[in-house]
Amino acid sequence: MSVSVRIPTILRTYTGGASEVTAEGATLAEVLDNLEAQYTGIKDRILDSAGELRRFVNVYVGNEDVRFLESLATATPAGTQISVIPAVAGGC
Amino acid sequence: MSVVETAGQVLRDGAFGHATALSCRECGHQVALGPFYACPECFGPLEISYDFPAVTREEIEAGPANIWRYKALLPVPSDIELSPNMEPGFTRLLKAHNLGRELGIDNLWVKDDSTNPTNSFKDRVVACALSAATELHAKVFACPSTGNLANAVAAAGARAGIKTMVFIPANLEKPKQVNSAIYTDSLVAVNGNYDDVNKLASEIAGEEEGWAFVNVNVRPYYAEGSKTLGYEIAEQLGWRLPDQVVIPVASGSQLTKVHKAFQELIKLGLVEDKKYKIYGAQATGCGPVATAFKAGVDAIRPVKPDTIAKSLAIGNPADGIYVLDICRETGGAVEEVTDDEIRDGxxxxxxxxxxxxxxxxxxxxxxxxxxxxxxxxDTSLETVFINTGHGLKTLDAIADKVGAAATIDPSYDAFKASGLI
Incomplete structure (x- = not known):
């Protein structure tokens, strides 16, 4: 169940500068646990103290924001592209 | 000229004026000035911190009739007027006598930002982003957008002589594409909606060196441009704050920056300290902040936008929680209206x-x-509302609602028979 995870600039200190890494897991929660096992400390940057996604981080499974899916329980089939992106927006 | 090295970039002295650092609005963590927008500790938005000098009304009034009269309060160098730019701002503040009478508001003003160079308030924020891009030696000036921002970026980049790259949803209406494409040979149509384009821009900003995405990696500088709306309203009222302000909310940035501007003017002694109320305006088809306000909750649930107000159609507003804080603290509100009410408006x-x-x-x-x-x-209090853009950009929204009152033959009899007199 290998998936590909795009790492934002501010978290690349954990991945040795890599912008894309592979991880294992059937759900987003499992993928984050696996990332933590590979890159100690990275999970706490993405999740808050209650274990929820931090307010200003957007995680996409495929092209969909997981807040529109099952959040941390979102399924991550083999080959899925996951993106972790700081929240920003245009408009006024 | 002396130089300082900040965050691996060689910056000239005073590149960002009186700005001192980027500070996380959530946790207070500070990082050096540079092309950064998210806190490395908590992902929170980074904001500009300043060490403001003493500024007088007279110094401001002696400045140019554009946003650079407030340059001491912006993250721009003191010689900003010398760089080719769109010179936006200092738009008119009009007494809205007739609308006030129609609505029963005694003292109503409209801040009309449709008269900016590309006909929206975006020229203000883009001018600040362009300055940051220039000082950071960016090679490409870029943005994801559905309209106003794309126009402003493409035009400002052309004037400054920097390469622009503007990303839009591929299904954007042709007139809106032309409005940007006229200024740039690099309009990129992306197969997806605005949120998809925004995501792509964030990913490109993370991969490509030397790109300044105005509302992504130079967003802290860009967003400060909206403060000038607040400064101008106060100055044009005769250096005082209004009692009530109504501001549209997409990401929520403009509303938070107008509030910040008022607070700065009070701290600098440029206006008298007073209470004021700030109100946010959203469309029902994309009203996640209004929904949270009415429900009395702090968390904003993202939505899939479905409204004719495309320039407000941000389903996951990054500054929405701050809008809630400000509107609640000042005693204002966040309200929403339907597409039909928007057309009527x-x-x-x-x-x-x-x-x-x-x-x-x-x-x-x-x-x-x-x-x-x-x-x-409160209809007895002085009220200002902000018009952020020009109607010629969204003709399609209104085309079926207004038109000829009568079609007649070219004779006086036919005219009399039309019932128009």
Whole structure:
């Protein structure tokens, strides 16, 4: 169940500068646990103290924001592209 | 000229004026000035911190009739006027006598930002982003956008002589594409909606060196440009703050920056300290902040936008929680209106004040009306609302609503028979 995870600039200190890494897991929660096992400390940057996604981080499974899916329980089939992106927006 | 090295970039002294650092709005963590926008500790938004000098009203009034009269309060160098730019701002503040009478508001003003160089408030923020891009030696000036921002970026980049790259949803209406493509040979149509384009821009910003995405990696500088709306409203009222302000909300950035501007003016002693209320305006088809306000909750649930107010259609507003804080703290509100009410708002402003606004301004006008009708706005207090863009940009939204009152033969008899007199 290998998936590909795009790492934002501010978290690349954990991945040795890599912008894309592979991880294992059937759900987003499992993928984050696996990332933590590979890159100690990275999970706490993405999740808050209650274990929820931090307010200003957007995680996409495929092209969909997981807040529109099952959040941390979102399924991550083999080959899925996951993106972790700081929240920003245009408009006024 | 002396130089400082900040965050691996060689910056000239005073590149960002009196700005001192980027500070996380959530946790207070500070990082050096540079092309950064998210806190490395908590992902929170980074904001500019300053060490302001003493500034007088006279110094500001002696400045140019554009946003650079406030340059001491912006993250720009003191010689900013020398760089080719669009010179936006210092737009008119008009007394809205007729609309005020129509709505029963005694003292109503409209801040008309449709008269900026590319006909929206975006020229203000883009001018600040362009300065940051220049000082950071960016090679490409870029943005994801559905309209106003794309126009402003493409035009400012052309004037400054920097390569632009503007990303839009591929299904964007042809007139809106032309409005940007006229200024740049690098309009990129992306197969997806605005949120998809925004995501792509964030990913490119993370991969490509030397790109300044105005509303992504130079967003802290860009967003400060909206403060000038607040400065101008105060100065044009004779250096005092209004009692109530109504502002459209997409990401929520403009509303938070107008509040910040008022607070800065008070701290600098440029206006008298007073209480004021700030109100946010959203479309029902994309009203996640209004929904949270009415529910009395702090968390904003993202939505999939479905409204004619495309320039307000951000389903996951990054500054939405700060809008909630400000509107609650000041005693204001966040209200929403339907697409039909937005169209009515566009017509109302045009027919009462001769101002043709786009859908965002129709939203603000309609919300102003609703706030009065529901008793949320005090009609005896001085009130300002902001028109952020020009109606010629969203003709399609209104084309079916207005038109010829009669079609007649070219004779006086036919005219008399038309019933128009």
């Amino acid at each position: 566009i017509v109302l402003l045009a027919r009462t004040e001769g101002i043709f606004t786009e859908t965002a301004g129709g939203t603000t006008t309609a919300v102003l009306k609703k706030l009065v009708e529901t008793g949320q706005l």
